[in-house]
Each structure stands twice: as structure tokens, then as C-alpha cells.
Ligand SMILES: Cc1cc2nc3c(=O)[nH]c(=O)nc-3n(C[C@H](O)[C@H](O)[C@H](O)COP(=O)(O)O)c2cc1C
């Protein structure tokens with residue numbers, strides 16, 4: 230099913246195809262409960278990092294080359310042995326049923342229609358098996374390091390059994406960021422929605438508005454092991470042959486350690502500004518990480534990517550692929566699987582368009598000479 234065919238299905242297509250990703254944001258805003266909207270859009274503390282992720286992209290200047298044959302622009306790429314139609318993929322985000330009843334099953338269908346990678350959160354609201362059954366493009370499974378190592382071992386085994394292609398360990402969340410919106414809202418996951426792959430015994434009770442606490446933060450404190458260090462990675466390695474990706478690296482030092490400890494890929498990420506506030510924008514951290522890795526493993530980026538031109542900038546600065554967090558949820562909320570495919574197709578079309586006008590007909594022809602960051606402008 231292509232995005233347009235998905236869009237054409239009358240029962241699932243109340244939204245005309247938007248012209249820009251921001252239109253999906255507007256459509257999603259109109260459909261979601263205020264507390265869910267705050268959970269999706271919000272960040273930690275002052276939310277400075279949420280804004281900085283976007284501001285970094287606005288500082289990018291493009292340096293086009295001319296008289297290059299751009300009659301065909303190829304956005305295809307290869308990542309950990311898999312061919313992808315687009316270097317844009319979906320970042321792991323929790324509880325997709327919060328924004329659409331079909332949850333991650335619809336997200337997997339949308340990603341498949343677009344030929345894009347989907348990284349499934351450990352907090353998915355559908356089972357790994359149901360999501361895999363709906364997928365037509367590569368899936369990776371994201372994990373937090375649970376105190377219950379038996380559950381971790383079970384999850385990596387189940388993921389491998391149904392064809393997930395990599396394990397993504399998120400390393401920037403030994404505890405949850407202080408998200409003032411969720412705390413004020415006493416945010417908890419609504420009735421009927423659950424982390425379908427986690428033992429309910431590790432979940433806390435729901436909270437109510439007025440408690441001044443986020444049930445998610447309380448749950449993470451209970452479930453996630455904050456004592457994990459580099460040397461523990463070997464334990465995970467022993468339990469899975471799948472490639473291991475570390476998500477949440479922002480410095481050259483940690484990038485070098487990740488390579489030394491056998492990571493197969495790195496995601497430069499500040500968790501969309503939801504963990505430690507005042508970290509660097511991911512685009513600003515990218516070159517430092519790419520240089521430290523020196524081509525040993527692919528580097529991905531997420532945080533603030535809101536269209537194909539943003540993706541172009543990150544790819545030029547050395548990212549192999551970029552992941553979309555909130556925009557995928559906007560698409561899902563706005564129009565289910567068709568909305569997810571629409572977001573990915575639109576951003577991929579924008580990327581191909583920018584490649585054409587910048588004289589870079591394939592991703593291999595993209596390098597740092599294609600961009601200037603404003604601070605470097607002469
Ligand atoms: C609603 C929401 C839930 C998220 N849940 C997870 C999660 O379960 N695991 C994880 O590693 N990152 C999670 N993230 C972070 C994303 O993977 C990603 O790093 C971030 O959203 C990228 O920034 P962007 O939203 O600006 O694209 C979440 C982000 C959002 C917005």
C-alpha cells in the first residue's frame with residue numbers, strides 16, 4: 230500500500246494530504262486531549278533544549294552546486310544491512326494508542342508504506358508480535374535497561390524471533406527528565422492503554438490531576454536500573470546476536486566509548502529535549518560525534534527534524550539516517566497509518582527536492598561542503 234492508496238481509503242482518510250509537516254501538527258492538536266498533547270509536545274524543565282533543537286536547524290545555510298544531472302534523485306540508503314527507500318525513520322515513542330486507537334500497528338503499516346525504518350519503544354501499546362505482523366519495512370526494538378533483567382532477556386529473544394533487526398538501548402534516561410507539564414497535569418496513561426510488552430507487575434498505579442507528579446516518572450524510577458554502566462553492555466550482547474545501537478550520545482568521549490564497547494550504531498539524541506535540559510542541540514553535537522566515530526559505525530540523529538531540508542543538513546554533517554519523534558505521532562493522530570506514511574513521504578519528497586536544487590543527486594554525494602552553520606559564515 231502506498232501512502233496515496235492508504236489516503237484514498239475513505240474510512241481512514243478524513244484529512245486531505247497536508248502540504249507541510251506543520252499541517253499534521255495542527256490537525257493532531259485539534260484531535261488530542263490537552264494532557265496527551267502536553268505529554269507529546271513537552272520537554273524537560275525550561276524546554277530550552279526542545280527549542281534549541283529547532284533553532285540549530287534554522288542556522289543552517291545550504292551551498293548548492295549547479296550543472297549537475299539531477300533528473301533522478303535517489304534517497305535510498307543502507308543501514309545495518311537493510312536497504313531503505315528513505316533515510317528518514319521513526320524514533321521510538323511510547324504508547325501510540327494515546328494518539329490513535331490502532332497505535333503501533335498503524336504506525337508499522339505507515340512506515341512500511343513509506344519504506345522507512347520504525348524503532349518500536351519498549352513502552353509500545355501493542356505487542357512486538359502484532360507490530361511485526363503489520364510491518365513491511367525494518368523494525369528495531371528500543372529498550373530501557375530494566376531492573377528486571379529477566380524481562381530484558383525475554384524481550385530481546387521475542388524481538389529476534391519475529392524479525393526485529395536491531396536492539397536500541399536508550400542511554401540518556403537513568404531516570405526520567407523533570408517534565409513540568411506532565412507533573413502539573415498529574416499525567417498517567419489512560420484506561421485501556423498499557424505497555425503491552427512489560428509485566429504489569431512493574432507498573433505503578435495511575436495518578437490523578439492535582440498530585441503534582443507524573444505517573445510515568447514514578448514508573449520509570451521503579452522499573453529502570455540507574456546503576457548500569459558501560460561494562461554491563463556485555464551482558465546484553467551475550468543475550469542477543471542482533472546489532473546493538475546506543476541512543477542518546479552527545480559527546481565525542483561517549484561516542485568513542487560506544488565504539489570501544491562494540492556498539493553497531495549510535496543515535497545522537499537528547500531525547501527531543503525531554504531528559505537533561507540545556508544539553509546541546511543534536512545538530513550541534515553531530516559533527517563532534519561523527520568525527521570521534523571516524524566511520525567505524527553509522528551515526529543517526531534525532532531531535533527537531535521537521536522536514537526534508539533539516540534531514541539534508543543532518544545527512545550532510547555526517548548522519549547516515551535521521552529519526553522523527555513527534556512528527557510521526559502527529560501523522561498517526563491526524564490520519565492513522567495514512568498519516569504516518571504521509572509524514573514520511575512528504576519529508577522524503579522534500580529531501581529529494583532539496584537534493585535536486587542543491588546539486589546532490591544521491592546521499593553519497595552529500596558531504597559537509599553542502600552546508601554552513603551560521604556561526605561559520607564569513
Ligand atoms: C511522546 C514521546 C515519547 C517518547 N518515548 C520514548 C521512548 O519510549 N523511548 C525512547 O528512547 N525515546 C522516547 N522518546 C524520544 C524520541 O525517541 C526522540 O528522541 C525524540 O522524540 C526526537 O525528537 P523530535 O520529537 O523533536 O523528533 C519519546 C519522545 C516523545 C515525544
Ligand SMILES: CC(C)CC(=O)C(=O)O
Nearest residue numbers: 323352405445449500503
Ligand atoms: C513512557 C516514557 C518513559 C517514554 C519516554 O521515554 C518519553 O516520554 O520520553
